[in-house]
Amino acid sequence: AQTVTQSQPEMSVQEAETVTLSCTYDTSESDYYLFWYKQPPSRQMILVIRQEAYKQQNATENRFSVNFQKAAKSFSLKISDSQLGDAAMYFCACGGSNYKLTFGKGTLLTVNP
Amino acid sequence: EADIYQTPRYLVIGTGKKITLECSQTMGHDKMYWYQQDPGMELHLIHYSYGVNSTEKGDLSSESTVSRIRTEHFPLTLESARPSHTSQYLCASRLRGNTEAFFGQGTRLTVV
Numbered sequence: 001a002q003t004v005t006q007s008q009p010e011m012s013v014q015e016a017e018t019v020t021l022s023c024t025y026d027t028s029e030s031d032y033y034l035f036w037y038k039q040p041p042s043r044q045m046i047l048v049i050r051q052e053a054y055k056q057q058n059a060t061e062n063r064f065s066v067n068f069q070k071a072a073k074s075f076s077l078k079i080s081d082s083q084l085g086d087a088a089m090y091f092c093a094c095g096g097s098n099y100k101l102t103f104g105k106g107t108l109l110t111v112n113p
Numbered sequence: 114e115a116d117i118y119q120t121p122r123y124l125v126i127g128t129g130k131k132i133t134l135e136c137s138q139t140m141g142h143d144k145m146y147w148y149q150q151d152p153g154m155e156l157h158l159i160h161y162s163y164g165v166n167s168t169e170k171g172d173l174s175s176e177s178t179v180s181r182i183r184t185e186h187f188p189l190t191l192e193s194a195r196p197s198h199t200s201q202y203l204c205a206s207r208l209r210g211n212t213e214a215f216f217g218q219g220t221r222l223t224v225v
Contacts, residue, residue, distance in 0.1 A: 035213055039154070045203065045216035089154050093214075099144060099163060101207065101214050103156040 002027045004094050006104035013082045014112050020067075021077045021090055021107045029096030034068065034075045037103075040088040048090070051075065079109075087111045116140050119204050119217035126194055126224055134189045134220045136204030143209050145187040149173060150201040150219070162187055194224040 004025045013019035025034065036048040051059045051068050058066050063083075067076045079086055089108050095101040117138040126132055136145070147160040158171030162181040176198070177191050187206075191198055201221050205214040 033212070037216075044218045045205075047213045047215075050213055091156065095207075095214070099161050099169070100158070101146065101205070102158075103148075105153070105155045108154075 002029070002094055002096070002100055002102045004092050004102050004104040006092055006107050008107045009105070010108045010110070012110040012112060013079070015082055015084060017082055018078060018080045019082055019109065021079075021092075021109070023075045023077070023092030023104055025073050025075060025092070025094045025102075027094055027096055027102075029098065032094055032096040034066075035093040035095065035101075036064070036066070036075075036077045037091045037093060038086075038088045039091065039106075040085075045091070049077065082111050084111050084113060117204065117206055117215050117217045119202075119220050121220060122218060123221050124223070126222070128193075128195055128224055130194050132191050132194055132222070134202055134204075134222070136187045136189070136217055137185050138187075138206045138215070139185060140206060140208070140215065141184065142206035142215075143184070144207040144214075145181065146205045146207075146214065147171070147177075147179060147187070147189050148203040148205065149175065150203055156203070160189065194222075196224045198222060199224050 032053045034051045039045045049061045063080045089106045092104040120135045143164045145162045148156045157173035159175040160179040162168045203219045204217040207214045
């Protein structure tokens with residue numbers, strides 16, 4: 001079985017500040033990937049960042065970075081210098097070599113000007 | 114920009130009608146998925162496919178059916194729509210291996 005848990009249904013951040021979204025997961029796969037997706041209101045789901053589980057180095061994409069703690073099965077997303085366009089629903093996901101890509105319930109991020 | 118398309122974007126239909134939601138991708142991806150997204154935005158996997166002529170039911174039971182006759186095409190059919198089928202349906206595809214999924218823009222279905 002594969003599960004992904006996002007314990008923060010909603011988060012808010014001031015523009016230009018930093019926010020961290022939490023995610024924990026569980027999987028029986030030995031080779032798996034972790035993802036953060038962003039879904040703006042009424043818009044398409046897009047990939048924010050991905051992390052290969054076999055890599056110890058945390059992934060970074062511009063203002064977005066992750067804190068991957070494999071032993072703790074934790075995969076948090078840090079957004080630095082938050083912008084109004086970052087406001088969206090954020091989903092954490094886990095995918096292995098099998099078919100499944102499992103999503104968490106999502107965290108709604110509000111960015112306050 | 115991902116080359117995965119869903120049609121229609123919005124559909125309002127009466128109870129009892131048969132409907133097909135279309136999903137096509139031009140990336141040659143083997144794995145394709147249908148998710149149902151509830152009002153709380155949670156994603157539920159309802160169908161997936163490993164490749165041509167391979168379809169499986171997902172975690173959430175659904176009265177819909179799917180087919181995969183061509184790699185690029187993964188339509189979802191409801192034989193008799195009911196108000197309980199009102200939801201957003203998202204199609205996604207992945208290349209073989211542990212790669213990210215690309216999503217279509219979704220179909221928002223309303224059954225009246």
